[in-house]
Amino acid sequence: MLELEGLTRRFGAMTAVDCVSLAIGPGEMVGVIGRSGAGKSTLLRMINRLTDPSEGRIRWNGREVTALRGRALRQWRGQCAMVFQQFNLVPRLDVLTNVLVGRLSHVPSWRALLRLWSEEERAIALSALEQFDMGALAPQQAGSLSGGQQQRVAIARALVQEPAIILADEPVASLDPRNTQLVMDALAEINRRYGITVLVNLHSLDLARRYCDRLVGLTAGRLVFDGPPEALTDAVARRLYGLEAAEVVGAVPALADA
Numbered sequence: 001m002l003e004l005e006g007l008t009r010r011f012g013a014m015t016a017v018d019c020v021s022l023a024i025g026p027g028e029m030v031g032v033i034g035r036s037g038a039g040k041s042t043l044l045r046m047i048n049r050l051t052d053p054s055e056g057r058i059r060w061n062g063r064e065v066t067a068l069r070g071r072a073l074r075q076w077r078g079q080c081a082m083v084f085q086q087f088n089l090v091p092r093l094d095v096l097t098n099v100l101v102g103r104l105s106h107v108p109s110w111r112a113l114l115r116l117w118s119e120e121e122r123a124i125a126l127s128a129l130e131q132f133d134m135g136a137l138a139p140q141q142a143g144s145l146s147g148g149q150q151q152r153v154a155i156a157r158a159l160v161q162e163p164a165i166i167l168a169d170e171p172v173a174s175l176d177p178r179n180t181q182l183v184m185d186a187l188a189e190i191n192r193r194y195g196i197t198v199l200v201n202l203h204s205l206d207l208a209r210r211y212c213d214r215l216v217g218l219t220a221g222r223l224v225f226d227g228p229p230e231a232l233t234d235a236v237a238r239r240l241y242g243l244e245a246a247e248v249v250g251a252v253p254a255l256a257d258a
């Protein structure tokens with residue numbers, strides 16, 4: 001169970017995330033939605049501790065993770081893998097090595113530094129790639145792949161980390177519709193097959209509704225919606241997205257009667 005309690009992050013006078021409290025159970029697939037600048041990235045980055053909270057607490061299975069440092073913090077980051085909009089692969093390295101980077105927290109650092117990956121580690125990485133139909137790409141340079149392929153490599157890298165949580169920050173923002181579907185399918189498959197909790201920031205409400213069991217809506221850093229997709233009416237969505245509603249609320253037939 002991931003618990004956020006009064007989680008707040010300020011940047012100078014600006015409050016990016018404002019007193020957010022949430023409890024997320026194991027195996028949930030949660031879509032974090034809201035307009036640009038609502039605080040979605042900051043929320044995810046605080047959970048992974050890439051950004052430190054100004055106030056509030058983060059607990060994982062009852063254990064305080066808000067103040068972890070050093071080795072304990074590295075272990076926590078090993079447990080909650082990040083998937084970024086821009087993939088964050090090493091473009092000149094081959095695909096298999098990029099996936100093996102996800103095993104770093106599982107092998108002694110001297111072996112990782114020398115890139116002495118065991119046959120077993122390689123098999124784990126290859127099997128993750130094969131799961132997303134990308135086994136044949138293992139020897140290719142990561143930088144030569146399409147955006148959608150690179151994002152699925154990034155998801156395979158997250159998977160071999162054997163995390164309890166995957167935090168995906170706008171993972172499809174730069175992809176075309178076909179690759180968007182492949183990447184979202186990959187996240188949903190990981191969630192269902194392995195019971196890994198997934199928190200995914202999505203700008204598109206349609207995608208969030210289609211793929212997530214639970215939606216969490218932020219407006220100006222505050223939690224303004226938490227519930228199943230069915231409970232998110234178009235009226236609530238229009239409040240969440242404001243002027244951007246026309247872009248994200250699918251058909252928007254009722255925009256005029258708001």
Ligand SMILES: Nc1ncnc2c1ncn2[C@@H]1O[C@H](COP(=O)(O)OP(=O)(O)OP(=O)(O)O)[C@@H](O)[C@H]1O
Nearest residue numbers: 011014015016034035036037038039040041042043
């Ligand atoms: N490092 C930072 N320094 C100063 N302000 C920041 C920093 N990171 C985020 N912010 C501000 O915090 C607010 C929330 O940003 P955040 O990136 O979390 O929103 P978001 O919902 O993820 O938006 P987007 O979809 O555009 O990425 C924004 O106003 C942003 O400018």
